[in-house]
Amino acid sequence: MTTTPNPASVATDRVKRGMADMLKGGVIMDVVTAEQAKIAQDAGAVAVMALERVPADIRAQGGVSRMSDPDMIQSIIESVSIPVMAKARIGHFVEAQVLQSLGVDYIDESEVLTPADYTNHIDKWAFDAPFVCGATNLGEALRRITEGAAMIRSKGEAGTGDVSNATTHMRTIAGEIRRLTSLSHDELYVAAKELQAPYELVAEIARTGVLPVVLFTAGGIATPADAAMMMQLGAQGVFVGSGIFKSGNPEQRAAAIVKATTFYDDPDTIAQVSRGLGEAMVGINVDDIPQPHRLAERGW
């Protein structure tokens, strides 16, 4: 009645993608200290993203933004029982190796940090730890999945509190998937060419109508209503970065966003949890950010 796990059965696609399945319907929160990680867990976060500076501060302070200090990541891992994610720079496979060695549960190859390689992304198949990557459109999502990403998040303009970019990218990805499902078989070859993605993946999505991995949304989400709108647009869960710990009352706002994500289709609940939250983070309009400083446009 007993079986020994075959060592080769660690880090399979199902194990990596299945991990993201368990996060669905949940909120993943950016935290910079163990204290914030505990607040996030108490508020009902399904995971935390450990990073040195939240995107709003990266934006304000400028400079090169890198993987966080291993001590800081370690202290967060030790302080909570929920999964801990951390960011590596685009293309920086050694930062990813370090994060895996620290026992990080999910690695985010993130445009919020300064890219380390402007040509190649990380070969994510080479890792046991699963990866989440950002995407502004379906072609970008499929290229990341081809490279081994086990979860996709639509990109927004991180650190702004302006949800408009996240909306655009969620609508783009969902719209492009709907379009694929309406194409005839012989039109899929050209669709694959236009999306710059492998034909097999394009044909699979045309057949199933969904991405083969979990799709979350991220970037600019600051209120319970923002989170609920992203869920109604088809996101399976939400990353909240600066929106929580840059607001007036992080505990209460974190708990409210968690509740709104569960009852995303129930305006009465969203109205109730939106009451008396205090100051939301001070926003920046994406339009006011000069093109070279827009994070969502990093990656390709």
Next chain:
Amino acid sequence: MAIGWAAMSTPSIGVLAVQGDFREHLAALTRLGAEAVSVRRPSEIDSLDGLILPGGESTTIDRLSRVFDLREPIQTAIAGGLPVYGSCAGMIMLADTIVDPHRGQQTFGGLDITVRRNAFGRQVSSFESDLEVNGLPEEGGPYRAVFIRAPWVEQLGDDVETLATVDYDGETRIVAVRQDNLMATSFHPEITGDDRIHEHFISIVTAAAR
């Protein structure tokens, strides 16, 4: 499959849908011909013949089920004999005791077991393995089980039957159990497409309804 529950009208089985992979459980129930009901409100529990607690984050599911007043009705239903199946986080929610609970973490309880959370380690240690599961039909062979940051059963009461174990790091660990109408697995049948565990649970539901 239909033989066992031909006598009963279609069973109505709820899936707790506050967080986690509840859609996969709903899909498995629908494939098997049960009426699958998404449960987020206390009123949605009343007319159920059975309930599934899905995979997800146990701390989040615990918190949300208290915030949305689901805890007491679910505990009342379990005490009243409602068949309940929990996978992974759902196993934790069904356990009477957790070895290393998060501060203030509560479970629904009902199943006389003590579980250890994240017992097999962090995500890099998550794995798949073939299991022999008592009570499943022979055809189809061993059950391919997917363990993701999974718990195991550390102690169990006299009335609890072990359905499956796995050898891990030289120790035999209990990963599936049943006590009367309550069943729990450390692994996630809902994401493998092998519906034999759900089929087994439906047979428990229909037997209880007779």
